[in-house]
Each structure stands twice: as C-alpha cells, then as structure tokens.
Amino acid sequence: MSITHLIFPVARMAPISTDRAACRAMMRKLAFTLRDAPVLALHLSDTHLHLLVAVSPDEAGRLCQRVGVVLSGAAESTRRWPARPAVSRIPVETRAHLRNAFEYVLRNDERHGVAPDPWRENSSLPDLLGARVIFPGHRATVQRFLPRLARLQLLALAEWPDSSKAEVSEPRLLAAAAAAALGLPILSGQTAGVVMARAAAVQAGVGLSTRSLAVALAVSDDTVLRLRRRRLDPNLPAAVRWQAHLQTLLAPGDVLVTRPDWSSRVRMLS
Numbered sequence: 001m002s003i004t005h006l007i008f009p010v011a012r013m014a015p016i017s018t019d020r021a022a023c024r025a026m027m028r029k030l031a032f033t034l035r036d037a038p039v040l041a042l043h044l045s046d047t048h049l050h051l052l053v054a055v056s057p058d059e060a061g062r063l064c065q066r067v068g069v070v071l072s073g074a075a076e077s078t079r080r081w082p083a084r085p086a087v088s089r090i091p092v093e094t095r096a097h098l099r100n101a102f103e104y105v106l107r108n109d110e111r112h113g114v115a116p117d118p119w120r121e122n123s124s125l126p127d128l129l130g131a132r133v134i135f136p137g138h139r140a141t142v143q144r145f146l147p148r149l150a151r152l153q154l155l156a157l158a159e160w161p162d163s164s165k166a167e168v169s170e171p172r173l174l175a176a177a178a179a180a181a182l183g184l185p186i187l188s189g190q191t192a193g194v195v196m197a198r199a200a201a202v203q204a205g206v207g208l209s210t211r212s213l214a215v216a217l218a219v220s221d222d223t224v225l226r227l228r229r230r231r232l233d234p235n236l237p238a239a240v241r242w243q244a245h246l247q248t249l250l251a252p253g254d255v256l257v258t259r260p261d262w263s264s265r266v267r268m269l270s
Helices: 020-033 060-072 095-106 138-145 151-158 171-181 192-204 210-217 221-229 235-249
Strands: 003-009 039-044 048-053 088-092
Touching: 003 060, 003 095, 020 039, 020 060, 039 095, 039 138, 048 060, 048 095, 088 095, 171 192, 171 210, 171 235, 192 210, 192 221, 192 235, 210 221
Parallel strands: none
Antiparallel strands: 003 048, 003 088, 039 048
C-alpha cells in the first residue's frame, strides 16, 4: 500500500482567509491540479493544507511541486505560501494508520480546536458525500482503499443529516445551491462552469415551473427549456439537491461552538 500524508505549511504562519468565495476558488484550483491524482482526502486548514494521496513519498515529489505552484500563486494576498514549502511527507503503512489519517485530515479543524465550517467547503467531504462535484474520481479512489467505509460514517464526519434524496421545493435556493455544488463563488456570467451549474439547477428542480426556475436563475424561459434538455452527469443535479436541502438546515454562520477535546472525541472510523 503506497499512501502518503502530505502537509503543506503556510509561510510565517499567516492565517488563511476564511472568506467563502476565496475558499471555493482555492478548492477549484486544487481540484484541477489534482485531477489525475489518486486523492483520498484533502483539507485546507487555517495554517496548512493536508492531502492524503495514494502515492509513495518518493512519487509525491512532482505532486508537491504542482500543489506548491497553486498555493504560492494564489491571488489572495492573505495566502502567503512559501515558493518552496517544506512539505511533510508521512508514509501510511497500515490499514489502521490509513483510517486514522483519513479521519484526521477530514476533521482537522476539530483536531486543532477550531469550530469547523458546517458546510465543510474547505475539505473534500462534500465531494465524497455527493454534495459537490469538483474532484472527479475521488469517491472511486476512497472506495478502492477504504472499501468498508460506510456512508453513515462520512455523514458523521460532516455532522450532516442524509439529504441526498431531498427534493427542491424552494426555487430561490437553486442559484446558491448550484454555485456550491460546483465550487463557484456565485452563479453569474456565461462561463462553461456557470452554464453547467445552471443546467444542473434546472434539472434538480423537478416539478418546479419553467417560470419559477427562470426567475430564480435570472434567465429566460427559453433558456430554462434549453437547459432542461442538456445532457449532464446525473451527479450534478443530485449535488444541487443536496446543497439546496442543506441550506434549509444550516445557516451560513452556523458553527458548533461547544466541542469536546480531540483526545476525548469518539472516532468515526476506529
């Protein structure tokens, strides 16, 4: 088993911006850079990036360079990543170590006593649960190396109810839900990603009228009809439905303030 836990530190310990748009932009950049990498878990913490990937420490060198370029070239001035970060490369040698590392990465905010983002947008958890679609092949990689990992365990890590089967009843939620599902800051413009997100929103709104969808997405009725016919990965509308339902459950500023110390928390994958 060749799996490595990589830790990229922030230069001068400058905290990473928690702005949601900046976080989504960085996650999309990382997803593009890691599109061909066998990623098991990823977490962008306030002072470092954790990456659990199915390569050996020696093979991780080129991957570290690619990720380092993204981090050092980030547009946000608050992200002061070193040009050549001193990346820690920790080999994962046993199944037990893999389970512990997987949970450690995805719950890294809790590990450091930080109240986590309830939307988990700074981690790969939304992709593993089908609420976001920016890391292609991510779930298949995790299933390969952690075949006994249950969906209920992932839901427990995210502290989410299972909303994957929920239907969208409020058109006003669709624009924000579609943006979150594809890691976009807002649903504005005519880029390929935005058009795809709008199509996913339209197809997620099963049972909603053409007019209500057009108003919610600020497009014409004809555009809605055209987007209904667009061929999409079925995971996209499903992710939008997830996100729309989560918006009814989690307020944007929600955090769980009172949290037990890491050493006393029950492990989900033990």
